[in-house]
Amino acid sequence: MNHRTDTSVTVIGLGLMGQALAGAFLKAGHPTTVWNRTASKADHLVAAGARLAPTVGDALKASSLTIICLTDYQAVYELLGAGEAELDGTMLVNLTSGTSAQARQAARWAAQRGARYLDGAIMAVPPAIGTAEAVILHSGPQADFEEHKPALDALGTVTYLGADHGLASLYDVAGLVMMWSILNAWLQGTALLRTAGVDAATYAPFARQVAAVVAGWLPGYAEQIDSGSFPAEVSALETDARAMEHLIEESEAVGVNAELPRLIKAMADRAIAAGHGGEQYPVLIGEFGRPHAG
Incomplete structure (x- = not known):
């Protein structure tokens, strides 16, 4: 039996991402049923071999696996909570964006209605769906994931x-903060260098090299965080704080925004005031790990 194509799949929600998901299942040979509030969004998928379900209830019954990709979790409840939607015995994979609390609540909601449930997050743009570059995160019971992985x-x-x-939701936002932080650091450096006539394209390879070197520090720094011990093997936080002050002074002197380095310096100053100046940079996890009360 060919496990790649014998699973029937339903996709509920045909925005740009939902259309890409359904298209990938069709391309892989899965019998694919689709449903969307505006039925015309399914036209090109139907032309490619998909079946348009007349109702949400029919869409759920059509397949052994249902993928949900809607605007938000409230839309999921409104759609699947309707009288025609029979969830008992269904396998739901919810790829709707939301928070970790919403994901856990949705899992409880689905279980109360007899459904199996995986929550997921898509780390990709719609055109990448169906390629190795599209990373799709899943969380929930491992047995359910393993059973449906060949289709997913x-x-x-x-x-x-x-x-x-x-x-999945927490990894999603943790990935976003990595993305934005790298881009923000690069933009700060680019703004500084442009004051001396250096363009972004000239600086980018240097910035990429620095980012790669720093990325290499993460496993060792993670060991410090997990053990709760931060010996200053490379540099003490108080030394880093002096470099932060230099960055702030340089930014202000050349007329570049200094809000970002000032924010990080304020966090470092609080950690130093709490007695952590002689420890290594990851000791700042204490500041990141609690809400700022000031």
């Missing part, structure tokens, strides 16, 4: 994170 593999690089339904 049609979407890209599918990854299982753990039994906690909230993990």
Whole structure:
């Protein structure tokens, strides 16, 4: 039996991402049923071989696996909570964006209605769906993930994170903060260098090299965080704080925004005031790990 194509799949929600998901299942050979509030969005998928379900209830019954990709979790409840939607015995994979708390609540809601449930997050743009570049995160019962992984593999690089339904959402936002932080640091440096006539394209290879070197520090720094011990093997936080002050002074002197370095310096100053000046940079996890009361 060909496990890649024998699973019937339903896709509920045909925005740009939902259309890409359904298209990837069709391309992989899965019998694919689709449903969308505006039925015309399914036209090109139907032309490619999909079946348009007349109702949400019919869409759920049509397949052994249902993928949900809607605007938000409230839309999921409104649609699947309707009288025609029979969830008992269904396998739901919710790729709607939301918070970890919403994911855990949705898992409880689905279980109360007899459904099995995986929550997920898509780390990709719609055109990448169906390629290895599309990373799709899943969290929930491992047995449910393993059973349906052969079908889910049609979407890209599918990854299982753990039994906690909230993990996919948390990894999603943790990935976003990495992305924005790298870009923000590069923009800060670019703004500084442009004051001396250096363009972004000239600086970018240097910035990329620095980012790669720093990325190499993460596993060792993670060991410090997990053990709660931060010996200053490379540099003490108080030394880093002096360099931060230099960055702030340079930014202000050349007329560049200094808000970002000032924010990080304020966090470092609080950690130093708490007695951590002689420890290494990851000791700042204490500041990141609690809400700022000031």
